[in-house]
Amino acid sequence: MLRSDANFVNTRTFRKGTRFHWEKTFILAENELKAVWHHKPLLVNAFLNPILYLVFFMAGLRGMTGGILVNGIEVDFLPFTLPGILMMLVISLMGHTVYRSTIDKRWGLLGYKFMNGISPLSYVTGLMVYPFFVFLVQGVLLAVLSLFYGITYSIMNLILAISLGIVGIIFWCSLGIIITTRINDYHQRDIVLGLMTLPILFTAPTFYAIESAPVYIQFISWFNPITYQVTAIRSFFLGQPDILMIIIATAISIILLLLAVLLIAKAELVSNEH
């Protein structure tokens, strides 16, 4: 039964038609950065991670591994695996998005934000600001540190590679938000994330050439988004942009972003987390 009086507004319309609003997105983004600033160990951890990966993992393996063939050209192990490390960092940033969106859902802040006029797109992009920022610093750190190992890149290729990494963040953070909206149980979510990360990272050409992997891994890699993301980033690092891979990596990010926006717009605002 709808009230005919035009002087009244139905609460059913409260969540409909909220548009993207730059100012509110900035307020949310500022909030997200403040949230991390209040927990500085998170930042320290985020900035130490790439250094540790490079110094202890990549540099260590480089000594026992020769060059890797990419499109018939032998490439040094370090520049080959750098995109893989970048994708590892991107996936770990997905965990942050999952955690932040879970807090919002669990404690009723999601409803609070939506009822304050934050649109689903503003919400999703606002949550990605911290991962963008951290990834930018991590990417630059990795590039600078690799100079000490005799690896150099053109500034333009570096900027393009990091930009594509940011496109990857859109994909993985959107996926994180989708997981949060679909799974209401903390433990179940942790299990899904834990089980997902390792196979995803190692069924793609992150740290080895996929051609040298068993056939079943090569088959799985076709369905693994990291295959396209890491190959596209690597193509920039190696100065031979792979347009098809770049298009696929960008397209799947846009699709996941739209899906995340769609699902968060329909999410329950009163927590049923347990």
Add this chain to the structure above:
Amino acid sequence: MVVNLDENVIEVSQLGVQYDNTVWGIKDIDVTFKKGELIALVGANGAGKSTFLNAICGLIMPTKGDVFFNKNLINRNTPFHNIGWSKQTHAIDWYLNVFDNVIVSARLAGKNRKASKIDTLAALDLVGLLEYKDRDVDALSGGQQQRVQIARALVHHPDIMILDEPTTGLDAESSEKLLSHLKEKANKGGLVIVSSHDLNLLDSYCDSVLLLKQGSIVAYEPKTKFISRYRDKEILTIEYEGELDKRKLVEIEGVVTINDLKPLVLEIKRNTPIGQIINKLDSLVFVMDINRTSPGLREAYLEVARAKEEG
């Protein structure tokens, strides 16, 4: 800032919320909330109070029925711009400090950075958290965390306040201060809906009472009318030393119900001479103090709830 609210602020029509397609949290609720009132939403645990408040705010989509807000007060895209809302569990960002948890509400309501800062400090001062403004919220006590939520609900000076058990965890002084502030807002023409189990506190401040039971409205009327259902009884509160056997009290003539044993709280018929009661008690324990009062919201609530159960 209280604008000129129209007479009817919220109209609820045939509202029902069903959980898991089986259980009705609330059902068939028809009610209109008018300006200038502080409404006490009361009911037992599980009566549907939180469901009702969440449905009013648009946080739960009703299974049936509708909630209408006065168009002059609510922008459908930013309803909380003019609603101060706090929920039963702490809707707090545990990663932010006290100040940042509160200021975001003012900023989202459209205030600039400077005005938001001023209003945030004022709101924190009002709830007694000014000296804790830089603390992490997880370092605060439960009552202080509740106050953070309340400060956030107040900071943007909304005309409509919808608060779910805001006094839970608050000390007596803070609860009184909060209710006094809310009453002032209602007196200026705002609308305040407060759910709480602290009926003695609500008694001093509310204008109307809405009693929910098993998801339905049992009573919604002015407090005085609600309490008048109880006009044929009085309350006798007796301080004593010693041990009392409840069975012996039942035999005393004039005692209708025993509400509490220590202190002893008896419901007696209005104008009952209490000499016989005191004499009887004196033979059982050492009576130290006696207080005879008219019933309040708490007694009326218990009476209505009891009558409904019997009915």
